[in-house]
Amino acid sequence: MSDLLAARTQMGTSLAFHIIFAALGVGLPLLMCIAEGLALRRKDVVWMALTRRWARAAAILFAIGAVSGTILSFELGLLWPTWIKFAGAVVGPAFAFEGFAFFLEAIFLGLYLYGWDRLSPRAHWFCSFPIWISGLASAWFIVSANSWMNTPAGFVISHGQVTNIDPLQAMLNPSTPYETIHMILACYVATGFGVAAVYAVSMLRGKRDEYLPSDGLSEARTQSVGRRYKDEYRRKGLLLALAMGAIAIPLQIVSGDANARFLADYQPAKLAAMEGLFHTQAGAPLQIGGLADPQTGKVYYALEIPDGLSILAKFDPNATIKGLDAFAPQDRPNPLPVHTSFDGMVASGFFALFVGWLFWLIYFLRKRRVSENRWLLWGIALSGPLSFLAIELGWMVTELGRQPWVIYGYLRTKDAVTTAPWLNISFLVFAFIYVVLAITMTVLLLRLARSPLPKMEWDELASGQSQSQGERAGV
Amino acid sequence: MILAYITLTVLWLSLITYAALGGADFGAGVWDLLSFGYSVERKRELINRALGPVWEANHVWLIFLIVGLFTGFPSVFAIVSIVLFVPFSLVLIGIVLRGAAFIFRTHGLGRNNPITMIWSRVFSFASVITPFFLGASAAAVASGHIRAPGGNVSTDVTGATWLSPFAITIGLMAVSLCAVLAAVYLSVEALHTKDEQLVGAFRLRAIIAGALTAVFGALGLLLAPSEAPILWNGMLAHALPVVIVTMLVGLATAAALFTRHFHIARVLVVVETAGLLGSWGISQLPYLIPPDVTVQNSANSPNVLQFMLIGTA
Numbered sequence: 001m002s003d004l005l006a007a008r009t010q011m012g013t014s015l016a017f018h019i020i021f022a023a024l025g026v027g028l029p030l031l032m033c034i035a036e037g038l039a040l041r042r043k044d045v046v047w048m049a050l051t052r053r054w055a056r057a058a059a060i061l062f063a064i065g066a067v068s069g070t071i072l073s074f075e076l077g078l079l080w081p082t083w084i085k086f087a088g089a090v091v092g093p094a095f096a097f098e099g100f101a102f103f104l105e106a107i108f109l110g111l112y113l114y115g116w117d118r119l120s121p122r123a124h125w126f127c128s129f130p131i132w133i134s135g136l137a138s139a140w141f142i143v144s145a146n147s148w149m150n151t152p153a154g155f156v157i158s159h160g161q162v163t164n165i166d167p168l169q170a171m172l173n174p175s176t177p178y179e180t181i182h183m184i185l186a187c188y189v190a191t192g193f194g195v196a197a198v199y200a201v202s203m204l205r206g207k208r209d210e211y212l213p214s215d216g217l218s219e220a221r222t223q224s225v226g227r228r229y230k231d232e233y234r235r236k237g238l239l240l241a242l243a244m245g246a247i248a249i250p251l252q253i254v255s256g257d258a259n260a261r262f263l264a265d266y267q268p269a270k271l272a273a274m275e276g277l278f279h280t281q282a283g284a285p286l287q288i289g290g291l292a293d294p295q296t297g298k299v300y301y302a303l304e305i306p307d308g309l310s311i312l313a314k315f316d317p318n319a320t321i322k323g324l325d326a327f328a329p330q331d332r333p334n335p336l337p338v339h340t341s342f343d344g345m346v347a348s349g350f351f352a353l354f355v356g357w358l359f360w361l362i363y364f365l366r367k368r369r370v371s372e373n374r375w376l377l378w379g380i381a382l383s384g385p386l387s388f389l390a391i392e393l394g395w396m397v398t399e400l401g402r403q404p405w406v407i408y409g410y411l412r413t414k415d416a417v418t419t420a421p422w423l424n425i426s427f428l429v430f431a432f433i434y435v436v437l438a439i440t441m442t443v444l445l446l447r448l449a450r451s452p453l454p455k456m457e458w459d460e461l462a463s464g465q466s467q468s469q470g471e472r473a474g475v
Numbered sequence: 476m477i478l479a480y481i482t483l484t485v486l487w488l489s490l491i492t493y494a495a496l497g498g499a500d501f502g503a504g505v506w507d508l509l510s511f512g513y514s515v516e517r518k519r520e521l522i523n524r525a526l527g528p529v530w531e532a533n534h535v536w537l538i539f540l541i542v543g544l545f546t547g548f549p550s551v552f553a554i555v556s557i558v559l560f561v562p563f564s565l566v567l568i569g570i571v572l573r574g575a576a577f578i579f580r581t582h583g584l585g586r587n588n589p590i591t592m593i594w595s596r597v598f599s600f601a602s603v604i605t606p607f608f609l610g611a612s613a614a615a616v617a618s619g620h621i622r623a624p625g626g627n628v629s630t631d632v633t634g635a636t637w638l639s640p641f642a643i644t645i646g647l648m649a650v651s652l653c654a655v656l657a658a659v660y661l662s663v664e665a666l667h668t669k670d671e672q673l674v675g676a677f678r679l680r681a682i683i684a685g686a687l688t689a690v691f692g693a694l695g696l697l698l699a700p701s702e703a704p705i706l707w708n709g710m711l712a713h714a715l716p717v718v719i720v721t722m723l724v725g726l727a728t729a730a731a732l733f734t735r736h737f738h739i740a741r742v743l744v745v746v747e748t749a750g751l752l753g754s755w756g757i758s759q760l761p762y763l764i765p766p767d768v769t770v771q772n773s774a775n776s777p778n779v780l781q782f783m784l785i786g787t788a
């Protein structure tokens with residue numbers, strides 16, 4: 001691998017890893033906040049048990065998020081020193097504000113996770129608000145920095161120097177509203193469908209669980225009470241998560257459509273690569289699926305809708321859309337991965353929309369009974385991983401579609417890479433670390449999922465008394 | 476210019492906070508590595524209990540430091556990232572493994588599970604490596620051997636700057652300082668749980684590690700005139716009072732430990748850390764990477780600094 005390729009691969013791997021935890025870091029706190037609110041209002045043990053289980057998962061996920069985010073902050077300099085000199089000077093404050101948001105998040109997270117038996121239930125619930133709000137804020141700040149890379153603003157280049165810097169204008173660059181909204185919605189979509197998928201799988205497997213014996217109940221009675229709770233527990237988990245996912249997904253699709261239209265004006269090369277459009281033309285077709293081969297300039301195996309792209313992008317079947325041939329060869333992104341990723345994202349999005357809405361339709365038609373239909377449960381189980389896949393693919397569109405630029409129109413990726421040696425080794429070491437982290441974390445989360453539910457008694461759950469020693473020490 | 480110095484002060488305070496809090500995290504890992512015998516389990520438990528709730532918040536200071544540096548002084552971050560690519564990568568690996576290992580251990584799989592034991596080892600080794608290379612990198616910067624004429628630099632692959640005798644000395648000093656911090660905090664923690672045996676154990680450790688820190692510090696001072704002349708001259712010129720106070724605070728910390736005034740020792744050891752880092756900073760002024768990079772020629776434009784300072788204040 002060339003040094004440039006090694007650096008790009010390492011950066012891409014790190015970001016692809018981090019974004020999973022980042023998305024959960026934005027989405028899960030909101031789920032916990034709502035569930036705990038419901039629990040307190042209705043004095044409902046099941047909602048409380050869900051909240052507590054999610055909090056334990058969050059403790060593990062957040063820590064990995066922090067660790068992988070730290071890798072990224074270093075890598076910005078270690079791999080792309082020229083980029084950071086430029087970007088730091090102009091949008092650095094966005095990163096600084098993100099750091100500030102993390103600070104709030106970390107403080108309240110500490111209170112939240114370790115404060116079950118020290119805070120009053122209401123005070124504990126209040127702690128969950130700053131967590132999801134600062135998660136949201138940090139996503140907004142970091143994505144606005146990425147938007148700036150796509151549509152740089154807020155500075156002037158004179159005599160090779162970056163001058164007249166306006167950091168506010170840089171953060172509020174043209175792309176910011178589109179990218180940040182789309183990304184924040186994506187966090188809710190992915191967390192919603194992802195959590196729902198966990199319960200769908202659990203319902204599919206119809207897990208037989210052991211229940212902690214309750215005082216004064218016979219063994220058989222314990223088991224039947226326990227099973228009833230377990231059913232209700234899964235059902236409520238599924239409902240809340242799917243509510244979040246199903247509300248966010250149509251908004252997500254609408255906002256994605258706006259993103260694409262925005263690109264037609266601001267990053268036409270990216271749009272051309274996304275759509276596999278090689279030639280500038282009036283009445284451009286929409287090509288769905290297929291392989292966009294940059295060698296031959298053709299899209300193979302695609303489903304073609306005449307004039308589709310012109311209509312979508314400009315609301316006019318005869319509108320002219322710029323193809324890749326409108327750009328010099330050294331300024332073209334590679335359409336093969338960009339087009340494929342784009343279609344993968346869109347397909348995942350529509351799949352999630354279909355499954356999510358079908359579920360609610362059936363739910364209300366059946367007078368609020370959760371369908372146990374295996375096909376539907378399988379669909380939900382699949383929509384979780386697909387939503388995360390959509391996030392990854394969406395980022396491939398954004399990042400690969402921006403190539404060969406790292407700061408669009410100003411700095412090429414190949415000029416931004418470090419001169420340090422051994423980038424191959426560095427990539428291998430970090431790839432190894434990610435594999436180890438992923439495996440260990442999966443083991444821990446599975447163990448958490450299999451551990452028996454706590455005793456369902458309000459006083460104990462709401463105050464933390466029922467947690468075993470280990471749960472209290474390690475959350 | 477004044478904004479650049481304010482930014483620098485804020486960054487230095489973050490550095491000190493990270494050292495005083497995060498450094499204790501590392502130190503706890505060092506003691507974890509060295510704990511054996513009958514009370515290992517109790518020591519580990521104390522360490523887990525003390526670290527759990529604060530680990531993530533401590534960590535954020537590091538993030539602050541990095542983003543503050545590349546926003547406030549973009550070229551400084553770019554230059555050290557290139558020159559010190561190797562030790563920074565090692566530090567990064569250390570931070571990552573340590574953070575992950577701590578989580579995996581506490582959310583553990585039970586005490587004697589082999590995965591827990593492996594992560595426990597990883598946790599302790601990473602806790603030693605990280606402060607060592609952080610200290611060594613700081614020494615490399617302070618030594619004045621990193622030349623950046625016109626901002627052009629290349630990676631130091633041989634370790635000429637970051638594995639010099641001076642750098643190794645400062646690296647070891649950083650490790651032992653972390654160990655002191657942790658031992659002092661942990662003896663206070665043990666005091667609260669009324670575990671007299673552990674109080675005694677950590678008190679002894681604090682004193683030993685403190686003595687080692689003093690030895691490495693003295694060695695560093697001996698090497699400085701030849702190995703880091705700019706730093707040495709700067710210290711003589713405008714940091715001597717701070718250095719003397721820092722030394723006195725060190726002695727006072729030792730005295731507080733001997734007389735079992737643990738709460739006082741805890742305050743003093745933080746002051747000591749601030750003094751050490753502060754005197755490094757003051758000695759180096761106006762250079763950020765002596766001799767080519769100064770505060771003046773690397774600071775970002777004032778309106779960006781102002782924006783950042785107001786935004787995060």
Ligand code: HDD
Pocket residue numbers: 143150175178179180182183185186187189190252253255256257259260263270345346347348349350387388390391392393394395396397398399401
């Ligand atoms: C749950 C995830 C998810 C889903 C279902 C969708 N997207 Fe998306 N998309 C993302 C997650 C995402 C993302 C990962 O969040 C990206 C990457 C950068 C960004 O801001 O959002 C993204 C980027 C992104 C971009 C590039 C923006 C840019 O580079 O400036 C476009 C044009 C779209 N999306 C369009 C769509 C359309 C038309 C969808 C219709 C179904 C869609 N997305 C569904």
Ligand code: HEM
Pocket residue numbers: 008009011012013015016018019080083142143145146392395396399400403405406413
């Ligand atoms: C977390 C979601 C993200 C993912 C999955 C992602 C993905 C990627 C990928 C795959 C690459 C390699 C592209 C290539 O070189 O061919 C890359 C490069 C890069 N990304 Fe992102 N990215 C994300 C967000 C961000 C954000 C928020 C920033 C900055 C604020 C950023 C900054 C960079 C930089 C500096 C590079 C290297 C230069 C380049 O290759 O263009 N990324 N990213």
Ligand code: HEM
Pocket residue numbers: 018019021022023024025026061062063065066067068069070071072073076102106135136138139142143183187531534535538
């Ligand atoms: C270049 C890109 C990025 C960098 C440098 C970066 C940096 C970081 C850092 C340092 C942390 C750890 C904070 C802590 O100590 O707790 C973190 C966590 C987080 N990041 Fe990123 N990040 C990047 C991309 C993103 C993106 C694209 C998002 C969008 C959603 C995001 C959202 C988050 C969130 C929500 C957290 C908190 C995660 C948690 O606590 O679980 N980050 N990031």
